[in-house]
Amino acid sequence: MSQGKPMILELLASSVKTSAKAGQIIKDIMRQGDLGIVEKGSEPNDLQTEADRSAQRCIIASLTKKFPNVTIIGEEGHSHRIDDVVQDWIVSEVDQSVLALDCPPQYKEVNPQDVVVWVDPLDGTSEYTQGLLDHVTVLIGIAVQGRAVAGVIHQPYYGYKTAPDTLGRTIWGLVGSGIGGIQAQTPPKGELILTTTRSHNTALVVEALEALKPSKIVRVGGAGHKALLVIEGLCHAYVFASNGCKKWDTCGPEAVLEAAGGVFTDLHGNHYSYGKDVAYPDAQGIFATAKGVDHAELLKKIPQALKDAFPY
Ligand SMILES: Nc1ncnc2c1ncn2[C@@H]1O[C@H](COP(=O)(O)OS(=O)(=O)O)[C@@H](OP(=O)(O)O)[C@H]1O
Ligand SMILES: [Mg+2]
Ligand SMILES: [Mg+2]
């Protein structure tokens, strides 16, 4: 640990480096060609690959070793054993630009008991198995007293079509401090470009999109990927009238988007709670807007009857 640095900076700085290692593992497994796909069973087409399993082991082992008193919840199960994890997967490096941040005063003295780390080791698994590699992200979200305050979105295949050996890119954010890895952009005025699921369309998903009268809809996989489109100003909003996402899908993206000046809420305009005892599904859907977009005004266009389909 770096002497005297606030724990939240240490945790974010470690998460940045660890997410990139997880991304390397994901790419190594794809190169080796045996994805080891299993159906998780609870829902149709809910896949898990060797890359999901290995990336999660890397992240949980690395963070557990350094932060044993912090709760870590990963998509792919709850084994926190680190004794059987390959040494090379245990990341000790930290991102120096994060460590150098001026920590917002409210996060300077955080009690580890109040921190929950939400890990989606590979967001966009079905896209990964289908070769839509730029949809894949590694997501680490850091919640303090239930609020998403810091996060990492690592995109291992960013730019791979022109540079097959790409290291990808790692975008991080700390609410009150800003983001790193890319510049947040305001989307173009006079248009309304929405992003949503490519694979889980329902009548409600479509109804919510149509109510907003978009000029364009961008359908891609992954909560991390969609959040990046909004952070970069390529889309005005990420709208998903479904209870399909889980807390590990949204904690990291919410923190990074909000650190970038956007707003990430459910369909009622409320922030999700990411405390250790919350239910996993994002049961009230997703409504996230870019920097410079009036979130409250846009949300008014969603009919109340549709919002009522996502009760508390
Ligand atoms: N039960 C249920 N109902 C509706 N939609 C669901 C459900 N489970 C998962 N999903 C949607 O499937 C997409 C992939 O899920 P995940 O984010 O879990 O993917 S991954 O496992 O991390 O790859 C993701 O959507 P998109 O990535 O936006 O297409 C999830 O929101
Ligand atoms: Mg999954
Ligand atoms: Mg996911």
Ligand SMILES: [Mg+2]
């Ligand atoms: Mg996943």
